[in-house]
Amino acid sequence: MENEADVFYRQLPKVELHAHLNGSVSSHTIEKLIDRKPHLNIEHNMTAIGKGQRRTLDECFQVFKVIHQLVDTEEDILMVATDVIREFAADSVKYLELRSTPREEKHTGLTKRRYIETVIRAIQLCKEEGLDIDVRFLVAIDRRNGPQVAMETVELAEEFLLSSNGLVVGLDLSGDPTVGDGKSLLPALERAKNCGLKLSLHLSEVPSQLEESDLLLNLPPDRIGHGTFLHPEVGGSQILVDKVLKNNIPLGKT
Numbered sequence: 001m002e003n004e005a006d007v008f009y010r011q012l013p014k015v016e017l018h019a020h021l022n023g024s025v026s027s028h029t030i031e032k033l034i035d036r037k038p039h040l041n042i043e044h045n046m047t048a049i050g051k052g053q054r055r056t057l058d059e060c061f062q063v064f065k066v067i068h069q070l071v072d073t074e075e076d077i078l079m080v081a082t083d084v085i086r087e088f089a090a091d092s093v094k095y096l097e098l099r100s101t102p103r104e105e106k107h108t109g110l111t112k113r114r115y116i117e118t119v120i121r122a123i124q125l126c127k128e129e130g131l132d133i134d135v136r137f138l139v140a141i142d143r144r145n146g147p148q149v150a151m152e153t154v155e156l157a158e159e160f161l162l163s164s165n166g167l168v169v170g171l172d173l174s175g176d177p178t179v180g181d182g183k184s185l186l187p188a189l190e191r192a193k194n195c196g197l198k199l200s201l202h203l204s205e206v207p208s209q210l211e212e213s214d215l216l217l218n219l220p221p222d223r224i225g226h227g228t229f230l231h232p233e234v235g236g237s238q239i240l241v242d243k244v245l246k247n248n249i250p251l252g253k254t
């Protein structure tokens with residue numbers, strides 16, 4: 001039962017600037033996915049972190065792996081993306097930036113290009129439904145996959161920046177922050193910036209990444225994901241904080 005405060009907050013117009021597509025799947029949609037793929041033997045509790053539950057970073061990233069097993073066809077992506085957009089709209093989100101990592105799944109024939117096209121199709125379908133929400137898409141690089149994949153992802157994002165009627169607006173850098181090396185991704189990120197993609201970068205999500213964070217902040221990004229350990233009090237540095245302030249970069253997390 002919703003109380004008065006719940007109704008107020010649901011109806012309050014909102015912007016959502018940090019929604020990972022496969023991190024925003026509701027339990028209702030997860031049920032539908034599990035029903036589609038009973039052979040995977042995935043149980044609901046393997047796909048979510050309950051309220052108040054503590055998990056290590058590694059355990060959280062395992063959850064994404066399970067969700068990715070459930071979302072591995074064009075049909076799945078279309079359903080997940082339309083459901084996610086409808087649910088944000090029902091929560092009075094008026095501007096939504098979805099970010100997602102295009103994946104190739106050889107066993108289902110899914111390609112990275114079709115992945116992006118399918119998310120765009122979902123955005124268009126929701127628009128045709130007349131939902132009161134403006135949705136844009138950030139194509140994501142998973143830092144674990146290294147510089148070559150990052151460059152290929154930027155090339156794809158660049159194509160869609162030009163051909164998606166303004167729906168693809170930027171590039172996200174995410175993935176397990178303890179894996180991979182941000183420095184090696186700089187050429188891809190610089191290319192993205194130079195071609196007009198907005199940059200939203202996860203950085204300083206774990207301690208001891210001062211050098212990497214410094215390099216990424218020099219780009220500079222248009223948004224920062226998390227930035228948890230930028231501040232000197234938690235092992236970051238004033239130089240990093242000053243770079244954020246100088247460029248007036250919004251920080252955010254979900």
Ligand SMILES: CC(C)=CCNc1ncnc2c1ncn2[C@@H]1O[C@H](COP(=O)(O)O)[C@@H](O)[C@H]1O
Pocket residue numbers: 020021022023057060061064099100101140142174175176177202205254
């Ligand atoms: C531990 C936790 C929940 C932290 C949130 N912080 C995050 N930091 C970095 N990358 C992330 C985070 N949350 C989601 N992602 C990225 O988003 C992906 C899931 O959404 P998608 O498949 O890109 O559509 C994950 O595989 C990961 O690459």
